[in-house]
Amino acid sequence: MNLEKIMEKISEKLSKAGIELSQKEKEETLAKLKLLIHEFKIPEKEAVRTILNHIARNHNISNISEKMVFDSPEVKLDSLENEKRVTVKAKVIQLWDSESPSISQVGLIGDETGTAKFVIWKKSEKPKVQEGKCYLFKNVVADSFNGRKQIKVTKTSEIIEIDEEIETPKREIEVIGAMVHIQKNSGLIARCPKCKRVVSKGVCTEHGKVKGKPDLRIKAIIDDGASVYEVVLNEENITHLTGIDLNKAIKMAKKTLDRSIVLAELKKKLLGRYYRVKGTIAGRYLLVSEINHFEDVEAILNFLPTEVRE
Ligand SMILES: [Zn+2]
Numbered sequence: 001m002n003l004e005k006i007m008e009k010i011s012e013k014l015s016k017a018g019i020e021l022s023q024k025e026k027e028e029t030l031a032k033l034k035l036l037i038h039e040f041k042i043p044e045k046e047a048v049r050t051i052l053n054h055i056a057r058n059h060n061i062s063n064i065s066e067k068m069v070f071d072s073p074e075v076k077l078d079s080l081e082n083e084k085r086v087t088v089k090a091k092v093i094q095l096w097d098s099e100s101p102s103i104s105q106v107g108l109i110g111d112e113t114g115t116a117k118f119v120i121w122k123k124s125e126k127p128k129v130q131e132g133k134c135y136l137f138k139n140v141v142a143d144s145f146n147g148r149k150q151i152k153v154t155k156t157s158e159i160i161e162i163d164e165e166i167e168t169p170k171r172e173i174e175v176i177g178a179m180v181h182i183q184k185n186s187g188l189i190a191r192c193p194k195c196k197r198v199v200s201k202g203v204c205t206e207h208g209k210v211k212g213k214p215d216l217r218i219k220a221i222i223d224d225g226a227s228v229y230e231v232v233l234n235e236e237n238i239t240h241l242t243g244i245d246l247n248k249a250i251k252m253a254k255k256t257l258d259r260s261i262v263l264a265e266l267k268k269k270l271l272g273r274y275y276r277v278k279g280t281i282a283g284r285y286l287l288v289s290e291i292n293h294f295e296d297v298e299a300i301l302n303f304l305p306t307e308v309r310e
Contacts, residue, residue, distance in 0.1 A: 003033050006048060019059050029055070045070060072139050078113035080142040080149045088151060090116075091134045091166040093282050097185070097198050101205045105129060108282050109137075109151070110168030115282050117150035124155045128195070136160040148284075171281040176294050177224030178274050186218045187263030188249045216246050218266060222277060222286065229286035231277065237291050242269045 007030045011021050021029065029051055036047035048070070072085040080086065090109035098106055104122040108115055118137070120126055129135055138158040140151040153159060185198060190212025192204035199212040218233040239245040244252075244266065253259040278290040 003030065003037065006044070007033060010048065010051070014055065019055070019061070021055075025055075075142075076113040077109070077111045077116045077149070080116060080151070082143045084142045085139055086142050086151070087136065087138045088116075088140065089134070089136050089162065089164075089166065090118075091168055092118075092129045092131050093168060094285065094287065095129075095131050098205055104206070107131075108285065110282065111166055112169065114169065117145070117148055118153065119150060120153040120159075121155075124153050124157060126153055126157070126159050129159060129161075134162050134164050134166045136162055168282075173279065173281055173286070175222060175224050175229060175277045175279075175286065176274065177222040177229070177277070178272060179220050179270050180223045180228075180272070181221040182263070182267050182271060183219040184263075186220070187216070187266055188246075188253055188259045189215055189217060191215050214246060214250055216244075216249055216262075218270070220270070222275060229277075229281075230284050231279075231286050231288050231291075233288060233291065237288060238266065241275075241291065241293065242266060244269075 007026065010029065011026060014021060032051055032054075033047055036042045036050060037044060042050070072087050074087040074089065075084075077088060077090060080088075088109070088111065090111045093108045093110045093115065095105060095107040098104070102122050103119055104124070104126065105118075105120040105128060107118060109118045110116075118140075120129070136159070137151060137153060138160065140153050140157045142149070142151050144150060190199045190202075191197065191214075192199050192207055192210050193213050194207050194210065195204065197204050197206060199210060202209055202212060204210045204212075216235040216238050218231075218238055220231050220233065222229045222231055233241075235246050242265075244262070249262045252262050252265065274294040276292050276294040277286060277288055279286045279288045281287075
């Protein structure tokens, strides 16, 4: 970066922190930067740190990190390291249900080298990302959770949509296995009409009280005896396997005034049976492109799932 550019960044970041430099201060700071870097041959980062400390003292605030001025290095997802601030260029592969009200969005991103979970904290006040779009996630924190790599978007991060296609590694696989578990937030669910989040008791964690739009989905575990895969089935998959579509599910729930009847019925029809699932692997998820009943008993005997839960 040239010094004018660094200076621009410094005043931009300070302005965000509520400090407006006067023209005079800007000129003086630039002159100091030139002196430190060109005359005294001090490395850029150190020079910027010195300058920021000086400004912080003059404005009676605690120190400002020089990390705010320099973007963190861009890395590929397969070389994420814990506790590092990094920049990654990745595609949003899948959005998941937010696990907590402090999370704005959570899901899976991918680049040419692999995938990672991402978490965007609500406090970071970032615009929403969309499935299938590519972004530059600048200055995010890399760490791991339960042995899985993830990045976290905080207030000092930036998310910039980019007009570029990123090819994520497509690991097409076919699995034959039993559906051994269906999660409780499955069946007839309601989604927020604004953000499509699953609403609980009529409340969206983002938009408060909303009139939820009904939808059918199943989150399940498929076990092929060697591995377990998490799958999400949409209305089309569910209708194909059970004959129950959204309208029918709504009718069932209305008749009994109880939506859990739908989940109970789907469990009865789906659990413990065998399926041939085609899809791509993303982390622990198998993104379903096709799912069919599998009735070949001989072949099934070769696949012994570990244990049928529920
Ligand atoms: Zn919402």
